Amino acid sequence: MNPRFHTLKIKNIRRETNDAVSFSIEIPSELKADFHYKPGQHLTFKRILNDVDVRRSYSICSAEYENELRVAVKKIPNGKFSSFVNDQLAAGDEIEVMNPMGNFTTEINANTTKNFVFFAGGSGITPIMALTKTILHTAKNSTVSLIYGNRGFSHIIFREEIDALKNMYMDRLSVMHIFSDEKIGNELQEGLLNKEKVTELYNAILEGDQVDEVFVCGPQPMIMAVKEVFEEKGMNHHQIHFELFTNPDQEAKEAAQHPTASQHIGERVTAQVSAIIDGEMMTVELSTDGKSILDAVNDAGGDAPYSCKGGVCSTCKAKVLEGKVFMDKNYALEEDEVEAGYILTCQSHPLTEKVTVSYDEW
Structure with a gap:
């Protein structure tokens, strides 16, 4: 299914914390199939704010x-879209929504018998909630250990819902809150989720237990800490799933301040880059050290899908049909996807004089 935007209506909005809300979306019957989703996936939203086309991806909770x-949205200081959602969005409003996407998921069915460990930081709890609820409801022989980091008690998103799940699934769900800015009299639950803390938590509550899959969602330092600890404990990278949560506005600033990695990988070429979008092909001229394929295509009048432009969300994914490209960053595609020729066009630059990519190869 090719990603495309649909105009949908906000059903209701619920305040989760002082700086976070969740809202539900009405799905017309004719779009039910398009909005079927797997736990852990996200939606991309589009809205014109102050005459600017603003797009953001938020995980389904x-x-x-x-x-x-x-979905849930935490307000980010100076965040265009998150501020709009928290301060202005109302039930009955219409918004542009793209069909669900993302690889932060796993196969879950009635026969699944696994022990899952989840690490979430701040609003990184959103996809983790979808996974947790699905596992507990569907996979009766599976367990979930949730480690959730926040600044303090008042910042816990879905606190009442998590407590209700604990009471409902006492033998299958364990929850440990970690607070970076609040003292609660238990050193194990205080501090940042860095490598030292993750190691301490593993030794205290997971040592000796079988861990089948690990999911971690939040800021990059936390993700790297969890990956390193569990890889050192013998888990392979296929068992460790991560989703990076970033501030898209900060990503854009960093991208403007630093030269692309493609400027340092070899000979510069001027390429004819062809992009197939909804069955139609357009061609642009693009240099290796120039803008990304995504920006070149859209600046020339194309309508290639995108959201974060930071190599995180995979909305701009396309398949290379001809030629070679280089990606500056890739936080979204799995190894097998890259081997199959998929790229994040927001991070991609041509390495050969002729390149053809297709946004229709999903």
Whole structure:
């Protein structure tokens, strides 16, 4: 299914914390199939704010058995879209929404028998909630250990819902909150989720237990800490899933301040880059050390899909049909996807004089 935007209506909005809300979206019956999702996936939203086309991706926090499509948005200082959602969005408003995407998921069914360990930081709890609820509801022989980091107690998103799940699934769900800015009298639950803390937590609550899959969602330092600790404990990278949560505005500033990695990888070429979008092909001229393929295509009048432009969300994914390209960053594609020729066009630059990519190869 090719990604495309649909105009949908906000069903309701719920305040989760002082700086976070969740909202559900009405899905017309004719679009139900397009908005079928796997736990852990995200939605991309589009809105014109102050005459600027602003796009952001937010993870789905509901499970399909709940018969609603809900996301949560934490307000980021100076964040264009997150401020709009927290301060202005209202039930009944219409918004542009792209169909669900993302690889931060796993196969979950009634026969799944696994021990899952989840690490979440701040709003990184959103996809973790969808995974947790789906596992507990569907996979009766599986367990979940949730380690959730926040600044303090008042910053816990979904606190009441997490408590309700603990009471409902006492034998299968364990939850440990970690606070970076608040003292609660237990050193194990205080501090940042860095490598030292993750190691301490592993030794205290997971040592000797079988861990089948690890999911971690939050800021990059936390993700790297969890990956390093569990790889050192013998887990392979296929068992460790991560989703990076970033501030897209900060990503854009950093991208403008630093030269692209493609400027340092060899001979510069001027390429004819062809892009296939919804069955139609357009061609642009692009240098190796120039803008990204995504920006070149859209600046020339194309309508290639995108959201974060930081190599995180995979909305701009396309397949290379001809030629070679180089990606500056890749936080979203799995190894097998890259081997199959998929790229993040927001991070890609041509290495050969002729390149053809298709946004239709999903």
